[in-house]
Amino acid sequence: MSERVTVIGGGLAGSEAAYHLAQAGVGVDLYEMRPCRSTDAHKTDRLAELVCSNSFRDNSTMTAVGVLKREMRAMGSLVMKVADEVAVPAGSALAVDRVRFAEGVTAAVEGLDSVTIHRQELLDIPDGPVCIVATGPLTSPDLSRSLARFIGTEHLYFYDAISPIITADSVDTTRTFRASRYNKGGDDYVNCPLDQKTYEGFIDALMEADKVPLKSFERCTYFEGCMPIEELARRGRDTLRFGAMKPVGLQPPDGSRPHAVVQLRQDDREGRLLSMVGFQTKMTYGEQRRVFRSIPGMEAAEFVRLGSLHRNTFINSPRALTRELMVRGSRGVFVAGQLVGVEGYVESAASGMLCGLNAARLLGGLEPASPPSTTALGSLLDYVTERSRREFQPMNANYGLFPPLGRRLRGREKKKALGSRAEADLHAWMCEVPVGNPERLCKTSS
Numbered sequence: 119m120s121e122r123v124t125v126i127g128g129g130l131a132g133s134e135a136a137y138h139l140a141q142a143g144v145g146v147d148l149y150e151m152r153p154c155r156s157t158d159a160h161k162t163d164r165l166a167e168l169v170c171s172n173s174f175r176d177n178s179t180m181t182a183v184g185v186l187k188r189e190m191r192a193m194g195s196l197v198m199k200v201a202d203e204v205a206v207p208a209g210s211a212l213a214v215d216r217v218r219f220a221e222g223v224t225a226a227v228e229g230l231d232s233v234t235i236h237r238q239e240l241l242d243i244p245d246g247p248v249c250i251v252a253t254g255p256l257t258s259p260d261l262s263r264s265l266a267r268f269i270g271t272e273h274l275y276f277y278d279a280i281s282p283i284i285t286a287d288s289v290d291t292t293r294t295f296r297a298s299r300y301n302k303g304g305d306d307y308v309n310c311p312l313d314q315k316t317y318e319g320f321i322d323a324l325m326e327a328d329k330v331p332l333k334s335f336e337r338c339t340y341f342e343g344c345m346p347i348e349e350l351a352r353r354g355r356d357t358l359r360f361g362a363m364k365p366v367g368l369q370p371p372d373g374s375r376p377h378a379v380v381q382l383r384q385d386d387r388e389g390r391l392l393s394m395v396g397f398q399t400k401m402t403y404g405e406q407r408r409v410f411r412s413i414p415g416m417e418a419a420e421f422v423r424l425g426s427l428h429r430n431t432f433i434n435s436p437r438a439l440t441r442e443l444m445v446r447g448s449r450g451v452f453v454a455g456q457l458v459g460v461e462g463y464v465e466s467a468a469s470g471m472l473c474g475l476n477a478a479r480l481l482g483g484l485e486p487a488s489p490p491s492t493t494a495l496g497s498l499l500d501y502v503t504e505r506s507r508r509e510f511q512p513m514n515a516n517y518g519l520f521p522p523l524g525r526r527l528r529g530r531e532k533k534k535a536l537g538s539r540a541e542a543d544l545h546a547w548m549c550e551v552p553v554g555n556p557e558r559l560c561k562t563s564s
Contacts, residue, residue, distance in 0.1 A: 131455030131470025209303025362396025
C-alpha cells in the first residue's frame with residue numbers, strides 16, 4: 119500500500135495501532151509530542167510509558183480483563199508480548215517492570231521499517247486519508263479543541279490520581295509480612311498490618327492532611343476505579359478497610375488478625391521498587407510523606423515517586439464513534455485509547471489494536487470490523503459506542519458488560535462459561551476476518 123496512516127500519540131494505544139499497521143504492510147507516521155512538550159504525569163520520552171500503576175490487573179480467565187488479555191495475545195498484541203517478557207511477581211495479576219516495558223515497546227516500534235516517529239506536537243486533525251487519534255487522557259489543549267470541533271461534540275472529563283512508589287530497602291521488614299491474598303501467587307506482596315488504633319490514627323491524619331487544590335474553573339469528577347483514598351475515607355471511616363486496605367485473605371505468620379493492611383507491590387524486575395496498591399492521592403507532597411510514614415514498616419520510606427492528581431480527558435463516544443471506533447460521518451478518522459472512555463492499560467491497548475487493524479482494512483478496500491459482543495473486547499465496544507446511553511463514564515472490562523448466557527449459572531461456573539463462549543466466538547471471528555492467529559487461543563492457559 120502506498121498510502122500512509124497518521125497515528126497521533128505514542129502511548130499504549132498509539133504504539134499498538136502503529137505496530138499492527140506495520141504488520142499489515144502499511145506505512146505509518148507516528149507523532150509523539152514528548153519530549154518537545156511533556157504532560158503533568160509523564161516523566162520520560164519513551165513510548166507506552168506507564169504513569170499510574172505497573173499492574174495490568176488479573177491474568178486469569180475468571181475475570182473479564184484476563185479474557186481480554188488472552189484475546190489480545192491471540193490477535194498478536196505488541197503490548198501483551200512485551201508485558202509478558204518483563205513481568206514481575208504479582209500473585210494472580212500481571213505486573214511489569216515499568217522501565218523495561220516502555221523500553222521494550224519503544225525498541226519494537228522504532229525497529230519497524232515502515233514506521234516513522236515524529237517527535238512533535240500536532241495541533242489539528244490532519245487531512246490525510248486515514249488517521250488514528252490516540253493522544254490519551256492528557257491530550258494537549260490545542261488538539262483537544264481540534265478534536266472537539268471535528269467530532270461535533272464537547273469533551274467530557276474526569277480526574278485521575280496515581281499512587282506513590284517507594285524503595286524496597288527503606289521498608290522495615292520486621293514490621294511487615296509477605297503474602298498474596300488468599301495465597302494466590304505465593305508471597306508476592308509486602309503487607310503492612312495495622313491494628314485498630316493505628317488505623318484510626320491513619321484515617322485522622324489522612325482526613326486532616328492538606329490537599330492539592332483544584333483550579334477555580336475546574337469541576338472535580340473522579341473515575342470510581344481511581345478514587346483518591348482521602349475521597350474514599352470521607353465516605354466512612356471503615357471504607358478503606360473494605361477496599362484498598364482490607365485485611366481479608368491476608369494472614370500474618372504469627373496468626374494475628376490485622377484490622378487493616380497496606381499492600382506494597384513489586385514495581386521493577388529487581389524488586390528494588392514497591393508501589394502502594396490502591397493508594398491514589400491528591401495530598402500535597404509533604405503531607406504524603408508525613409501521613410504514609412505513619413504506616414507500620416514505612417516509617418523511613420524513601421519515595422521515588424509521590425502520588426499526584428491530573429485531569430483526564432475523554433470524548434462522548436456513544437454520540438461520536440461507530441462500534442469500530444471510527445468517527446461517525448468520517449471515512450478514515452479513528453479514535454483509540456482512554457480518549458474513547460475505556461479505562462485501564464489493557465483496554466486502551468486493545469482499542470488501539472482494533473483501530474490499527476481497521477485502518478489497514480480501510481486502506482485495503484475492506485470495511486472496518488469488530489469482534490462479537492460475546493467477547494471481552496466486543497462487550498467493551500458495545501458499552502462505549504451504544505448510542506442510547508445518556509450518562510457516559512469510563513469503564514474497565516468486566517463480566518457485567520457481557521451478554522447473558524442461555525442458561526442460569528452463578529459464581530465461578532458463570533465466569534467460566536462466559537470465558538469459554540468468548541474464546542469460541544473470538545476464534546470464529548478471527549477466522550472469518552481474518553485477524554492474528556486463532557490457534558493461539560487454544561494454546562494459552564486459562
